[in-house]
Amino acid sequence: xxxxxxxxxxxxxxxxxxxxxxxxxxxxxxxILAWRGAEEEGK
Amino acid sequence: MAQEILxxxxxxxxxLQVAVGDQVEEDDEVIIIEAMKMETPVFAPADGTVKEIKVxxxxxxxxxxxxxxxx
Amino acid sequence: xxxxxxxxxxxxxxxxxxxxxxxxxxxxxALIYLAIAKNYEPLLLLPIGFGIIxxxxxxxxxxxxxxxxxxxxxxxxxxWEIIPPLIFLGLGALTDFGPxxxxxxxxxxxxxxxAGVYIxxxxxxxIGFDLKxxxxxxxxxxxxGPTTIFLATKLAPHMLGSxxxxxxSYMALVPIIQPPIMKLLTTREERVIRMKKxxxxxxxxxxxxxxxxxxxxxxLVPAAAPLMAMFMIGNLFREAxxxxxxxxxxQNELLNIVTIFLGLPVGATMNAETFLQPKVIFIFFLGLxxxxxxxxTGVLLAKLMNLFNREKINPxxxxxxxxxxxxxxxVVHKVGAEADKKNYLLMYAxxxxxxxxxxxxxxxxxxxxxxx
Numbered sequence: 001x002x003x004x005x006x007x008x009x010x011x012x013x014x015x016x017x018x019x020x021x022x023x024x025x026x027x028x029x030x031x032i033l034a035w036r037g038a039e040e041e042g043k
Numbered sequence: 044m045a046q047e048i049l050x051x052x053x054x055x056x057x058x059l060q061v062a063v064g065d066q067v068e069e070d071d072e073v074i075i076i077e078a079m080k081m082e083t084p085v086f087a088p089a090d091g092t093v094k095e096i097k098v099x100x101x102x103x104x105x106x107x108x109x110x111x112x113x114x
Numbered sequence: 115x116x117x118x119x120x121x122x123x124x125x126x127x128x129x130x131x132x133x134x135x136x137x138x139x140x141x142x143x144a145l146i147y148l149a150i151a152k153n154y155e156p157l158l159l160l161p162i163g164f165g166i167i168x169x170x171x172x173x174x175x176x177x178x179x180x181x182x183x184x185x186x187x188x189x190x191x192x193x194w195e196i197i198p199p200l201i202f203l204g205l206g207a208l209t210d211f212g213p214x215x216x217x218x219x220x221x222x223x224x225x226x227x228x229a230g231v232y233i234x235x236x237x238x239x240x241i242g243f244d245l246k247x248x249x250x251x252x253x254x255x256x257x258x259g260p261t262t263i264f265l266a267t268k269l270a271p272h273m274l275g276s277x278x279x280x281x282x283s284y285m286a287l288v289p290i291i292q293p294p295i296m297k298l299l300t301t302r303e304e305r306v307i308r309m310k311k312x313x314x315x316x317x318x319x320x321x322x323x324x325x326x327x328x329x330x331x332x333x334l335v336p337a338a339a340p341l342m343a344m345f346m347i348g349n350l351f352r353e354a355x356x357x358x359x360x361x362x363x364x365q366n367e368l369l370n371i372v373t374i375f376l377g378l379p380v381g382a383t384m385n386a387e388t389f390l391q392p393k394v395i396f397i398f399f400l401g402l403x404x405x406x407x408x409x410x411t412g413v414l415l416a417k418l419m420n421l422f423n424r425e426k427i428n429p430x431x432x433x434x435x436x437x438x439x440x441x442x443x444x445v446v447h448k449v450g451a452e453a454d455k456k457n458y459l460l461m462y463a464x465x466x467x468x469x470x471x472x473x474x475x476x477x478x479x480x481x482x483x484x485x486x
Contacts, residue, residue, distance in 0.1 A: 004239040007249070007484050011232045014335065014480035015473055019225040021330050022472065026218045029322050051458040070455075078460055079440040081447065086456060106461070 046088050048111040050104045054078030059100060065093045067113065074098075074110055087113060130172035134386035141389075142166035142381070145279065154286035158259060158377045162279060165381020177382050188379035192267055192274075197376050198260035199344040204369025205260075205471070206348025207361050209439070211323055213465040216312035219419070220431065220462075224469025226415030227435030228477045230408025231255040235481075238400050243393070246270050249481040251397055254281045255404025256474030257288070257438040263380060264341060265478045269485060275384030276394045280401035285438045291402070292445045295409045296433050304417070305453040307428040309462045317353070324349040331476060337486070338479025345475070409433045412466070434463035437470030 057077035061067060072084040073093070091113040098110050123129065145163030149156035168184060169177045176184040191197040214220055235252030243251060246269035253265050254277055262281045266274040284291065297305075324346035332339045351361040412432030420426050434446045443463035450459040 001239075003245060004236055004248070007245065007481070008232050008236050010484055011235070011477060011480045012229055014483075015225050015228045015476050016222075018331055018334050018476040019221050019469070019473060021334055022327055023218050023221045025326050025330050026215060026221075026323065029319065029326060030215075030218075033316065033318060051456075052461050079444060079464075081444045081460065083447070083451070083458060083460065084455070 044114070045094065046091065046113045047109045048073060048085060048088065048113060050076060050106055050108045050110055051085060052076065052078055052083065053105045054083070054103075056098045056100050056102045056104060056110075057082055059096060059098075060084075061093050061096075061111075063093050063096055067091060067093060076104065085110065089113065125173070127171055127173040132172070132386070134390050135170040135172065137390060138170040138384065138386045139167050141384075142170075145381075148283075148286075152286075155282045157373055158282045158380075159279075159286075161374060161377025162275075162282070162381035162384075165378045166275070166384045168378075169382040169385050177385065184379055184382040187375055188382060191375050192263065192379055193271075195264065195267065195340055197372055198264040198267075199340040200368065200372040201260040201376060202341050203344040203348040204364050204372065205439075206324070206345040206350075207352045207364035208369070209345075209349055209352070209468050209471070210464070211320060211349065211468055212315045213312060213461050214469050215315045215319055215323060217310075217462070217465055219423075219427070220465035221469045221472075222419065223412055223416055223427075223432045223435040223466035224437070224471075224473040225435070226432055227408040227412035227437070227466070227470050228256060228473045229411035229415075230404055230406070230436075231474070231477050233407045233411070234400055234404035237403065238396075241396060241400075243396075246485050247273060249485055250277050251400045252404060253277075253474070253478055253481065254284070254397075254401040255408040255436075256470070256477060257281065257285055257405065257408070257436045257442070258471060258474040259285070260376070261341060261474050261478045263376065265481060268482060271383070272388050273397065275380055276389060276397045277401070278380045279384070280398050284401055284405045285441065288405070288436070288438045288441045289445050289448075291405050292409045292433050292436070292442065293449050295406055296413055296430055296446075296449050299410060299413045300417070300429050302453055304420075304429050305450060306457060307426050308454075308457055309428055309431075309459065310425055312461065317355075320353040321350070324353065327472070331472065331479075335476055335479035335483065337482035338475050341475045341478070342472075345471070405436065408436045412436060412470075428457075428459060428462070430459065431463050431466050434466040435470040435473065437467060437474050439467050439471065440464065442470075443467040 054076040058075040067087040074085040094114045095112040142163045148154040149160040176182040231252045238248035238251040250270040328346035412435035416429040416432035446463040447460040
């Protein structure tokens with residue numbers, strides 16, 4: 001039973017961690033692109 | 044006062060439920076769009092007469108494309 | 115002379131038919147019927163159904179190790195983990211991540227629905243399946259055929275056929291399974307929430323996404339690499355716009371060919387001895403539980419997120435985290451339209467829907483990492 005609990009927690013944690021990393025990386029890329037876009041406009 | 048009917052989502056014009064000159068009431072089904080193999084109806088925003096239909100069956104449309112004009 | 119005639123009879127399979135083979139034939143015919151008459155996931159259930167019948171023909175030895183034709187498809191296609199990743203190559207080429215990139219927070223709805231996978235895992239373990247079997251049953255809730263097959267091959271190959279059939283059957287039943295749960299867990303006010311218009315996603319973002327996400331996810335969960343890598347290269351084919359031949363082949367010829375070689379051997383693993391066991395009934399009940407739980411956790415997470423968001427998310431979108439693409443998104447749209455016929459949730463629902471595919475692959479990767 002303890003094994004199952006570990007897998008359960010690790011699993012849900014792992015999925016959320018993975019998706020959170022994905023979310024953050026998308027946000028970073030969007031931010032960089034937006035910043036570059038603004039720079040281009042400024043020129 | 045003319046009102047445009049805009050596409051609420053991208054897809055293909057599946058069926059035109061009205062013709063130019065028809066009287067429509069608010070919330071009548073005027074056009075059916077097919078997206079993701081699903082038919083979704085587009086409704087008239089107000090009462091009036093169909094003045095112009097800018098698309099025909101089979102056309103691909105994007106979100107916010109003008110589909111028809113009502114007066 | 116008589117002996118010769120007898121010999122011909124003796125080499126025919128008719129003498130060797132056992133009752134349990136007949137049962138499997140019936141099951142195979144039933145799946146084919148569902149595929150043809152009811153349009154239940156025919157692309158998979160038809161070959162699976164036929165594969166079941168073929169595997170249960172005595173003396174044909176189509177699944178005889180090292181010799182049988184279907185065994186070779188199974189061994190070189192599935193056990194060598196070639197076919198499911200190739201399916202993902204095709205799926206990646208078909209997938210538009212635009213709606214997800216436009217509102218990245220929807221990614222978490224794709225995560226939320228995977229919680230149902232782990233709940234089912236836990237229940238399966240409590241009932242008596244071992245850890246690896248429970249994980250395979252749980253991943254059915256990811257509503258993703260190739261991932262289920264991929265995981266089953268590695269963790270519980272004896273359950274491959276039943277889990278695949280359960281997964282595809284329930285995917286076909288998504289329009290029946292999901293709405294009651296969605297309505298139970300949401301109020302009418304929540305269901306009529308209109309979503310803010312999605313921002314336009316630039317081509318550059320769509321090109322960078324498959325590369326960035328492949329990097330992030332494969333580094334984080336290396337066990338998910340085969341599926342994720344193929345998914346993202348397919349997506350890159352689609353978004354780069356300069357490899358249209360590869361893109362079209364991936365979406366069409368490749369995907370279609372590989373689908374044939376997925377369904378047939380999967381069905382062929384379902385021989386009477388391994389399938390006609392009491393355990394298998396539980397797989398089907400747990401599979402249903404998995405779909406229901408995933409729908410519920412997706413919707414509940416959306417409601418939770420609304421506590422922290424000024425721009426409310428329509429909680430129905432959580433159900434689209436169940437990665438039956440685009441069935442679940444269609445269901446979300448329909449349930450939303452029942453509450454407010456002018457609410458067009460379909461494109462918004464595609465965000466969590468495609469995110470859910472990634473989520474299921476990660477979930478499978480985590481299972482593999484811990485349990486292998």
